[in-house]
Amino acid sequence: MSTLQETTxxxxxxxxxxxxxxxxxxxxxxxxxxxANGEFIPAADAPRWVASxxxxxxxxxxxxxxxxxxxxxxxxxxxxxxxxxxLRLKNATETYDLLMIxxxxxxxxxxxxxxxxxxxxVADPETKKPNPDNVKAYEARFPDGKLQPQLLAAHPxxxxxxxxxxxxxxxxxxxxxxxxxxxxxxxMQPLAGTVFLSSEQEAALPDTFLTDELGTRLQGDGANFALxxxxxxxxxSLVDPSQLWGDNGSAPIELGxxxxxxxxxxxxxxRGVFDPLRLPTGIEPSDDPVLKARSAAYSVxxxxxx
Numbered sequence: 001m002s003t004l005q006e007t008t009x010x011x012x013x014x015x016x017x018x019x020x021x022x023x024x025x026x027x028x029x030x031x032x033x034x035x036a037n038g039e040f041i042p043a044a045d046a047p048r049w050v051a052s053x054x055x056x057x058x059x060x061x062x063x064x065x066x067x068x069x070x071x072x073x074x075x076x077x078x079x080x081x082x083x084x085x086x087l088r089l090k091n092a093t094e095t096y097d098l099l100m101i102x103x104x105x106x107x108x109x110x111x112x113x114x115x116x117x118x119x120x121x122v123a124d125p126e127t128k129k130p131n132p133d134n135v136k137a138y139e140a141r142f143p144d145g146k147l148q149p150q151l152l153a154a155h156p157x158x159x160x161x162x163x164x165x166x167x168x169x170x171x172x173x174x175x176x177x178x179x180x181x182x183x184x185x186x187x188m189q190p191l192a193g194t195v196f197l198s199s200e201q202e203a204a205l206p207d208t209f210l211t212d213e214l215g216t217r218l219q220g221d222g223a224n225f226a227l228x229x230x231x232x233x234x235x236x237s238l239v240d241p242s243q244l245w246g247d248n249g250s251a252p253i254e255l256g257x258x259x260x261x262x263x264x265x266x267x268x269x270x271r272g273v274f275d276p277l278r279l280p281t282g283i284e285p286s287d288d289p290v291l292k293a294r295s296a297a298y299s300v301x302x303x304x305x306x
Contacts, residue, residue: 006112007110007111007112007114007115007293009293009296009297009299009300010300011111011115012111012114012115012293012297012300013028013297013300013301013304015114015115015118015119016028016029016071016118016301017071018118018119018122019071019118019121019122019123020070020071020072021071021072022304023071023072023073024305025270025305025306026071026073026305027071027301027305028071028297028300028301028304028305029069029070029071029301030065030067030068030069030070030071030084030086031067031070031071031072031073031075032067032068032070032072032073032074032075033065033066033067033068033084033269034065034066034067034210034211034214034263034266035063035064035065035263035264035265035266035267035268035269035270036063036064036065036066036214036260036261036262036263036264037061037062037063037064037260037261037262037264037268038062038064038258038259038260038261038262039059039060039061039062039258039259039261040054040059040060040061040062040087040089040227040256040257040258040259041059041060041256041257041258041259042054042055042056042057042058042060042255042256043055043254043255043256043257044057045253045254046254046255046256047176047177048176049174049176049182049229049253049255049282050174050175050176050255050280050282050283051175051176051177051281051282052094052096052280052281052282052283053091053093053094053280053281054089054090054091054094054096054280055255055256055282060089060090060091061089061090061091062087062088062089062258063087063088063090063264063268063269064085064086064087064088064258064260064269065084065085065086065269065274066083066084066085066161066210066214067083067084067085067086068081068083068084068210069081069082069083069084069101076207077157077205077206077207077208077209077210078156078157078197078202078205078207078209079157080152080153080156080157081152081157082101082102082103082148082152083101083102083157083158083161083164083166084099084100084101084102084166085099085100085101085102085161085166085188086098086099086100086269086274087099087100087188087258087274088274089280094280094281095278095280096278096279096280096283097274097275097276097278097279098168098186098274098276099168099274099276099294100166100167100168100169100186100188101166101167101169102158102164102165102166102167103148103151103152103167103169104151104167104169104185104187104244104245105147105148105151105167105169105241105242105243105244106148106169106170106241106242106290107144107145107148107149107242108142108144108145108241108242108290109142109144109240109241109242109243109289109290110144110289110290111289111290111293113142113144113145113242114290114293116138116141116142116145117138117142117145119134119138120134120135120137120138121134121135122134144240144242144243145242147242147243147244148242155196156196156197156198156199156202157196157197157202158194158195158196158197159195159196159197159198159201159213160192160195160210160213160214160217160223161210161213161214161223162190162192162214162217162223162224162225162260163190163192163193163194163195163196164190164194165187165188165189165190165194166187166188166225167185167186167187167188168185168186168187169185169241170185170241170276170285170286170288170290170291171183171184171185171232171236171237171238171239171286171288172184172185172186172279172283172284172285172286173283173284173285173286174229174282174283175282175283175284176282177282181284182229182231182253183231183232183238183286184229184230184231184232184253185229185230185232185245186227186228186229186230186255187227187228187229187230187252188225188226188227188228188258189225189226189227189228190223190224190225191224191225191226191257192221192223192224211263214260214263215263218260218261218262218263222259222260223259223260224257224258224259224260225257225258225260226254226256226257226258227254227255227256227257227258228252228253228254228255229252229253229255230245230250230252231248231250231252231253232245232248233245233246233248233249233250234248235248236248238286238287238288239286239287239288239289240288241288241290241291272302273298273299273301273302274298275294275295275298276291276294276295277291277292277294277295
């Protein structure tokens with residue numbers, strides 16, 4: 001079994017491929033998705049927290065990719081997996097990639113746990129399902145992998161890409177022009193509220209309803225979000241994305257609004273990767289080992305799908 005020091009980017013992608021298979025031109029993770037564009041409107045108070053010009057006054061173009069978790073591009077839109085939102089904000093001088101999922105925790109605290117989580121879920125050739133004993137053995141060694149599956153099992157799938165909250169799960173330090181810093185995680189809250197599928201919808205909707213649903217929504221009330229910093233409390237881990245942060249009494253800090261405008265061709269998102277370490281002035285990464293491992297792993301995934 002890999003240790004933290006030994007886990008390589010190739011091992012991370014191999015672990016995904018071992019569970020979901022290799023699919024031509026598909027990402028190793030979040031293989032199913034759609035591209036869109038929109039605009040980000042910074043909050044008037046955003047420069048108080050982030051020095052970047054992207055959070056100064058003036059709308060910023062946004063490229064987005066909504067996705068369904070896992071490496072199977074044919075997975076059902078009703079699956080109880082995470083939904084993803086990758087966002088790129090770019091102006092003349094700076095670029096910011098923000099990668100988020102629809103649960104407030106990741107499924108692994110380290111790259112080694114990431115690999116072990118997936119290895120434990122490789123389907124048995126006879127049953128075509130993961131061996132429960134392998135999953136139990138994994139959880140005994142890596143208890144950090146228990147929480148996200150529990151959260152996913154506790155509710156149905158989102159009714160829309162636009163009716164789920166998205167979370168960075170990683171912590172970042174937000175620094176203003178005076179050098180004053182604040183640690184926090186980011187949360188993208190849907191202005192339409194959080195809505196899950198009803199039992200009737202789960203039974204009746206097709207396995208590919210999310211794209212059409214978003215297209216219809218964009219012709220009506222739209223898909224709109226508010227981006228917040230969730231400030232870290234004294235007991236919140238800055239380096240373990242598998243841990244749920246508590247309610248420490250600090251009010252969320254709004255950085256701005258994201259308005260999705262239209263669905264666009266996949267090529268707009270597929271030329272490269274959204275990189276969680278592509279950060280602008282005023283946003284600094286933590287020493288989270290999963291965060292540090294992601295850029296190199298995405299490069300391996302990009303090379304394979306091209």
